[in-house]
Amino acid sequence: MTRSRPTLEDVAAHAGVSRATVSRVINGSPKVSDEVRDTVEASIRTLGYVPNRAARALVTQRTDTVALVVSEPDTMLFNDPFFGGIVRGVSLELQGSGEQLVLMMVATDADHERFERYVRGGHIDGVLLLSLHGADPLPNALARAGIPTVLGGRILDNQAGLPCVDVDNVGGAQQAVRRLVQLGRQRIATIAGPQNMGAGVDRLVGYQQGLAPHRFRSDLVEVGDFTQESGARAMAALLDRVPDLDAVFAASDLMAVGALATLRSAGRQVPDDVALIGFDDHDVARYVDPPLTTVRQPIVEMGRAMTRRLLSLLDPAAATTNGADVLPTELIVRESA
Numbered sequence: 500m501t502r503s504r505p506t507l508e509d510v511a512a513h514a515g516v517s518r519a520t521v522s523r524v525i526n527g528s529p530k531v532s533d534e535v536r537d538t539v540e541a542s543i544r545t546l547g548y549v550p551n552r553a554a555r556a557l558v559t560q561r562t563d564t565v566a567l568v569v570s571e572p573d574t575m576l577f578n579d580p581f582f583g584g585i586v587r588g589v590s591l592e593l594q595g596s597g598e599q600l601v602l603m604m605v606a607t608d609a610d611h612e613r614f615e616r617y618v619r620g621g622h623i624d625g626v627l628l629l630s631l632h633g634a635d636p637l638p639n640a641l642a643r644a645g646i647p648t649v650l651g652g653r654i655l656d657n658q659a660g661l662p663c664v665d666v667d668n669v670g671g672a673q674q675a676v677r678r679l680v681q682l683g684r685q686r687i688a689t690i691a692g693p694q695n696m697g698a699g700v701d702r703l704v705g706y707q708q709g710l711a712p713h714r715f716r717s718d719l720v721e722v723g724d725f726t727q728e729s730g731a732r733a734m735a736a737l738l739d740r741v742p743d744l745d746a747v748f749a750a751s752d753l754m755a756v757g758a759l760a761t762l763r764s765a766g767r768q769v770p771d772d773v774a775l776i777g778f779d780d781h782d783v784a785r786y787v788d789p790p791l792t793t794v795r796q797p798i799v800e801m802g803r804a805m806t807r808r809l810l811s812l813l814d815p816a817a818a819t820t821n822g823a824d825v826l827p828t829e830l831i832v833r834e835s836a
Contacts, residue, residue: 505546514542572606588802633695647812653697663823671794671828672705684746688719690733692750702750730757752777774836789834
């Protein structure tokens with residue numbers, strides 16, 4: 500005989516309280532004494548009662564679900580350690596909050612339409628938006644729908660004024676290029692990130708600012724897309740245009756690893772012939788040969804900070820602000836520079 504699932508009435512009878520009192524405890528109402536709350540929660544544990552989430556949502560107008568939305572194809576999501584670090588940070592910060600995490604990828608117009616229907620269906624309490632490109636319509640659409648939203652990384656056009664958590668991309672890139680200047684390198688190239696993303700634009704700005712006393716040369720700039728393959732292609736293009744370059748700042752570690760492979764194939768020694776610096780400090784930076792000098796960004800903490808901002812937006816009692824939180828970066832010096 501199958502045992503029936505415990506009900507709200509079963510919990511009330513076991514705890515010796517009314518059904519309404521049990522409902523208040525489950526929904527977090529402050530109108531319950533600590534003693535009664537402890538008694539009810541003990542009965543819930545003893546009976547193994549699981550609240551009906553659909554019924555609870557009708558009362559609280561909450562789904563207890565937040566979405567991490569990544570505007571990239573799945574190949575990028577699972578190949579770039581950056582995204583894994585963000586997911587880990589979000590998951591750590593959600594522990595104990597009562598919120599569940601839904602991961603969604605929106606790389607195409609069809610994905611955008613599907614996600615907007617999902618939001619309009621009332622399935623989520625809030626959104627963490629990551630890796631947006633250009634004039635992505637999602638921020639404005641979420642703002643119009645009144646969905647609490649936090650951006651991961653600066654976007655180029657934040658008309659909705661959504662709160663943002665970013666890292667010091669300009670300062671980190673500037674520090675990396677100054678390191679190359681201090682090493683006496685004369686022809687310092689860069690493999691920049693996508694110029695329709697805040698991180699790509701800001702790291703190129705930092706490269707330009709860090710070049711002094713050298714002048715900026717456009718022939719020393721090649722743009723990639725943060726992938727290893729694009730780094731390899733960009734490095735080949737740079738060597739073709741400026742074969743005597745002696746340093747490269749790559750705006751991501753994966754692009755730096757691709758550049759390293761191209762330099763090796765071209766017979767260039769790192770760092771003797773060409774010094775090389777990346778950005779991220781993924782695990783791969785420590786294990787390539789030679790180990791990669793890179794700019795460390797606090798990826799897990801970025802995920803946690805995004806989540807804290809979102810949880811504060813979901814708490815009616817919390818003081819909330821817009822604007823950006825900018826986390827510090829750090830240059831990690833290894834053998835490649």
